[in-house]
Amino acid sequence: MAVSTPARESLIEEIKETIKTKSVELLHMQFVDIEGTLKHVTTTAEKLEDVIDGKTMFDGSSIKGFTPINQSDLYLxxxxxxFAVLPWTEEEGYSEARFLCSVKNPDGSDFSGDPRNILKKTVDRAADKGYSISVGPELEFFLFETDEKGLPTRQTQDIGGYFEPSPKDNGEKVRLEVYRTLKKMGFTIEASHHEVAEGQHEINFKYADALGSADAATTYKWVVKTVAKQFGLHATFMPKPLAGANGNGMHTNISLFDVEKQENAFYDESDSLGLSKTAYQFIAGLIDNVKDFVAVTNPLVNSYKRLVPGYEAPCYIAWSASNRSALIRIPATRGAGTRVEIRCPDPSANPYLAFAIIASAGLDGIEQDLTAPPSVDADIFSMSAVEIEERGIENLPTSLEEALNKFEEGSIGADTLGEHAFAEYLDLKRGEWDEFRTTVHDWELATYQGKF
Incomplete structure (x- = not known):
């Protein structure tokens, strides 16, 4: 058990008081597997002392990407x-609560395959250089109708468009309930709106430190799906659920804070764009490594159907201070709010691994003193193929297979994830690609069965 501190003891007392006043009976111990899928083990409030001491054991061999059966005991x-009470469980004299957990080995050391621990290592790497990492993700989702069995259909829940209100945006009531639920769980919500595609929505929560932001993104996805189900709907963070429509992105805003100087490390008022040398190096690190890490930020076969021209999703490797057609954008805010926005990630990504590898790539740029290429301020989507080639603008990988090849060949994946998680992730995604590759799809039957 960790040495007690006054702050820790005070927090424990607050938790005990909340459990008493809210009549909490069940505690859900939550963590994620290598894909970012939320898991939990449930115990009772009477076991709180054991929970706090990290005595909750589970079978790691049953969790995707974790341990073999002969080394299966892990602890939460x-x-x-x-700690948060779950608003949808509250009733008179009863409620449930949750903790997000890190995974430990039986000897108390961090389990190297736990995505939360992997992100912690990157946070520590930044801290060694005097930086803290802040992340603000923007996760989009679709709402679909469900059938009589409660399974998702392909019918969107509304016919609204970008920023449209009701009556076209029937999703307002769902977003309102998500907002209320998240607020009760401690979130600060900054914006909520209908997105470009029919049935597509976005709710933005306040940025936080990298670990807190990954925790928030994980919780957010769980809450959105839970609330949608209460309305008889299915929420999906699938990158491209509908052909011919915009897909779901997870634009990720990231910045470094110089702890010693107590200032945003990306801001320099003397620069023409208001960016520091550190910011340019960070941008260069992202550009230099992005082909090698998109297998993590865009982890599905379906992810690469979003990363195509024509639907606002970035597929060209370039940066700009304002241009939304570029992969990397610098939002207009300066001073304490100066940040880098990378636009390729999608919300199917494991947020712990995604934020870790993005930050790691940027830190590489700082460590190697890389130089960012010239910014591209023209609309890349309107350029001809010849002009794109003349400017030296490269494409992101166009398939999961290509992304996995780059991931395996590069160093950023193994360096960030560590030997165990890197091998497990690669094996998992290779299997996913092979299953897709060997499946006969409806398009093939419709195109070829009658013709040949």
Missing amino acids: MPDLTT
Whole structure:
């Protein structure tokens, strides 16, 4: 057990008081597997002391990407700051709560395959250089009708467009309930709106430190799906659920804070764009490594059907201070709000691994003193193929197979994820690609069966 501190003891007392006043009976110990899928083990509030001491054991061999059966015992150590009562469970005299947890080995050391621990390592790497990492993700989702069995259909829940209100945006009531639920769980919501495609929505929550932001993204996806189900709908963060429509992105805003100087490390008022040398190096690191890490930020076969021209999704490797057709954009805010926005990630990504590898790539740029290429301020989507080639603008990988090849050949994946998680992730995604490659799809039957 960790040495007690006054702050920790105070937090424990607050948790005990909340459990008492809210009549909490069940505690859900939550963590994610290598894909970012939320898992939990449930215990009772009477076991709180054991929970806090990290005595909750589970079978790691049953979790995707974790341990072999002969080394299966793992333990959950709760992050006490993530304690939250679940609003949808509250009734008179009863409620449930959760903790997000890190995974430990039987000897108390961090389990190297836990995505939360992997992100912690990158946070520590930045701290060694005097930086803290802030991340603000923007996760889009679709709402679909369900059939009589509760399974998702391909019928969107509304016919609204970008920023449209009701009556076209029937999703307003769902977003309102998501907002209320998240607020009760400690979130600060900054914006909520209908997105470009029919049935597509976005709710933005306040940025946080990298670990807190990954915790928030994980919780957010769970809450959105849970609330949607209460309305008889299915929420999906699938990157491209509908052909011919915009897909779901997870634009990721990231910045470094110089702890010693107590200032945003990306801001320099003397620069023409208001960016520091550190910011340019960070941008260069992203550009230099992005082909090698999109297998993590865009992890599905379906991810690469979003990364095509014509639907606002970035597929060209370039940066700009304003241009939304570029992969990397610098939002207009300067001073303390200066940040880099990378636009390729999608919300099917494991947020812990995605934020870790994005930050790691940027830190590489700083460590190697890389130089960012000239910015591309023209609309890349309107350029001809010849002009794109003349400017030296490269494409992101166009398939999961290509992305996995780059991921395996490069160094950023193994360096960030570590030997165990890197091998497990690669094996999992290779299997996913092979299953897709060997499946006969409806398009093939419709195109070829009658013709040949």
